[in-house]
Amino acid sequence: DSGVTQTPKHLITATGQRVTLRCSPRSGDLSVYWYQQSLDQGLQFLIHYYNGEERAKGNILERFSAQQFPDLHSELNLSSLELGDSALYFCASSVGADNTEAFFGQGTRLTVV
Amino acid sequence: GQQLNQSPQSMFIQEGEDVSMNCTSSSIFNTWLWYKQDPGEGPVLLIALYKAGELTSNGRLTAQFGITRKDSFLNISASIPSDVGIYFCAGRPTSGTYKYIFGTGTRLKVLA
Numbered sequence: 629d630s631g632v633t634q635t636p637k638h639l640i641t642a643t644g645q646r647v648t649l650r651c652s653p654r655s656g657d658l659s660v661y662w663y664q665q666s667l668d669q670g671l672q673f674l675i676h677y678y679n680g681e682e683r684a685k686g687n688i689l690e691r692f693s694a695q696q697f698p699d700l701h702s703e704l705n706l707s708s709l710e711l712g713d714s715a716l717y718f719c720a721s722s723v724g725a726d727n728t729e730a731f732f733g734q735g736t737r738l739t740v741v
Numbered sequence: 742g743q744q745l746n747q748s749p750q751s752m753f754i755q756e757g758e759d760v761s762m763n764c765t766s767s768s769i770f771n772t773w774l775w776y777k778q779d780p781g782e783g784p785v786l787l788i789a790l791y792k793a794g795e796l797t798s799n800g801r802l803t804a805q806f807g808i809t810r811k812d813s814f815l816n817i818s819a820s821i822p823s824d825v826g827i828y829f830c831a832g833r834p835t836s837g838t839y840k841y842i843f844g845t846g847t848r849l850k851v852l853a
Contacts, residue, residue, distance in 0.1 A: 630783065663843075670747075670829055670843035671784070686840050718783050728772060732783030 631655065632721050632733035640739045646707040649736045653700055653721030659683075660702040661730060662694055665716040677702055678725045709740045747830055747844030755852050760817040762847040764830035772833040773813040774841065775804050779826045787828075788815070820851050 631654035641647055653660050662674040673686035677696035688694075691709075696702040706713060716737050720730040747764045754760055764773070772791055776784035788799050790806035790813060797804055801818045813830055830844040 630785070632783070670745075670845045671831075672843070673840045676840070684840050720783070728774065728789050729786065732785070734781070734783050 630731040630733060632719060632731050634717075634719050634733035634736050636736060637734065638737050638739075640741060641709060643709055643711060643740055645709050645740075646705065647709065647738065649704040649706070649717050649719075649738075651702045651704070651719030651721075651733060653702070653719075654731055657721035657723050657731075658700065659722045659725055659730070660696055660700070661720040661722075662688075662702070662704050663718040663720065665718060665735070667715070671718065674704070683725060706738070711740050714738055714740045745830055745832055745842055745844040747847055749847055750845070751848040751850070753850045753852060754820055756820060756822060758820055760820055760824070760849060761814065762828060762849075763812060763814045764832070764844045765812040766832055766842075767811070768832075768834050769810040770813075770832035770834055771810070772841075773804070773806050774831040775802075775813070775815050776829045776831065777826050778829060778846075784829060817849075820849075822851050822853055825849060825851050 633652040635650045658679045661676045663671040665671050674688040675694050676684040680696050691707050694704045716735045718735045720732045722730040745764045745766050775787045778784045788804040793810045795806040803816045805814045827846040827848050829846045831841040
């Protein structure tokens with residue numbers, strides 16, 4: 629158990645819908661990172677928050693947004709969902725702003741039908 | 742998105758054999774990471790490398806940061822069935838970004 633909690637574990641939704649994925653970082657970690665992993669692909673970095681502020685953006689679509697709350701948990705919002713958005717979405721957390729020692733959650737498997 | 746070239750894509754080996762895999766990039770990186778991902782789980786960091794030429798071990802695993810800073814290698818000695826999984830490399834460019842670029846993974850299957 630990495631200490632990073634992601635909910636829900638599985639999510640099935642229809643095209644055009646909006647979903648929210650939640651991540652609770654390890655106790656004491658200030659950074660949260662979101663990644664997308666499509667079938668048989670590596671991880672694509674989406675976005676990084678540090679202590680409530682956005683620090684870096686990767687290949688995140690405009691239909692996607694994220695935020696980190698004062699209690700440091702983070703949410704990833706995916707809207708106007710398309711079939712191609714089906715993927716595993718991982719959250720990772722680290723103590724500092726450098727994610728070299730980041731710990732990953734178990735992921736949320738999103739299926740868009 | 743940008744990805745590293747990781748090879749081989751998959752490999753079957755006999756238990757007890759040594760395994761080698763590598764990652765190459767057209768860009769210079771200042772950090773290389775190696776992760777293992779088991780089915781249904783998130784990636785787990787195995788080894789982190791910070792300097793060109795650095796050789797670091799973690800049990801039966803040894804990784805090296807290539808001299809050119811454009812590649813990295815992971816070796817697993819005397820493989821065992823629980824080594825099964827997907828191994829990912831990740832690199833961080835020298836541009837000061839905290840974004841890591843991940844390889845496409847090497848899927849390892851160990852035959853008992």
